[in-house]
Amino acid sequence: MPNRELARFLRDRRAALLPGDVGLPAGQRRRTPGLRREEVADLAHMSVDYLTRLEQARAPRPSVRVLEGLTGALRLDREGRARLYHLAGSPLLPVGPVRSVRPHVVRMLHRLPGTAALVTDATYDVVAWNPLADALHGGALAGGLNLARRRFLGGPRVSSGGAPEFGEIVVSRLRGSAARYPHDPRLGALLAQLRTSPEFTDIWDTEPFHAPGHRRKRFEHPVVGRLEVDCDVIALPEDDQQVVFITADPGSRSARALSSLAG
Structure with missing residues (x-):
């Protein structure tokens, strides 16, 4: 069913913004007001064609990822974001990152023999894991581990084997989290810590964008030595979390090393 109210909302918000509101130069005189x-499509990391169809009430219901992109691109405040989600017919994400993990997700982590699996929240805190994932991370998960803090402020560096560098992936996700939860004190404290890293601030200023997906990783484990693994990420948009699956090629030395860690 056409969503004409959502279409009108998007058009009105776009018309209400000036280039300077989103950090763009004014440029030449515009025939119509607004952006x-x-x-807007560039700021929201979406295609112009899809935005056009949304504004013309010809598109299917937008995903949470699309809505979050529009929230940032249109500079919506909390009330505006709530209105956007309401018009799109989608549940509104909470004002702070969700740390609790749904029971069926936790059960899934423990039903994957030979796979190290963990869940990270929107701040890169590891909030659930299976025993192999803990063994792979040297038993550090039970004590609380933040993958962003480890990446930029200490801990082993990981070679991504040709995939986008993990630091850019981390910064991309944290930029999105900062836009969604601008008043969350825990996230604010984490970002303040991370900004003490020149590498983090340099990457942040480039505004990287990487969607969750697949990458190949190589790293040194203190017990089993060098590992080459596949890292696949699946988003849980309803809780703004990600499930990470770490596996090795069947029959490889890395697969045998993972098996030995599994005990």
Whole structure:
């Protein structure tokens, strides 16, 4: 069913913004007020065609990822974000990152023999894991581990084997989290810590964008030595969390090393 109210909301918000509101130069005189569709689509990391169809009430219900992109691109405040989600017919994410993990997700982690699996929240805190994931991380998960803090402020570096560098992936996700939860004190404290890293601030300023997916990783484990594994990420948009699955090629030395860690 066409969502004309959502279409009108998006058009009105785009028309209400000036280029300077989103850090763009004013440029030449504009025939119509507000931002161009191309500018909003670029800021929201979506295609112009899809934004056009949304504004013309011809598109299917937008995903949470699309809504969060529009929230940032249109500079919506908390009330505006709530209105956007309501018009799109989607449940509104909470004002702070969710740390609790749904029971069926936890059960799934423990039903994957030979796979190290963990869940991270929107701040990169590891909030659930299976025994192999804990063994792979040297038993550090039970004591609380934040993968972003480890990446930039200490801990082993991981070679991504040709995939986008993990630091850019981390910063991309944290930038999105900062836009969604601007008043969360725990996230604010984490970002303040991370900004003491020149590497983190340099990457942050480039505004990287990486969606969750697949990458190949190589690293040194203190017990079993060098490992080459596949890292696959699946988003849980209803809780703004990600499940990470770590596996090795069947029959490989890395697979045998993982098996030995599993005990």
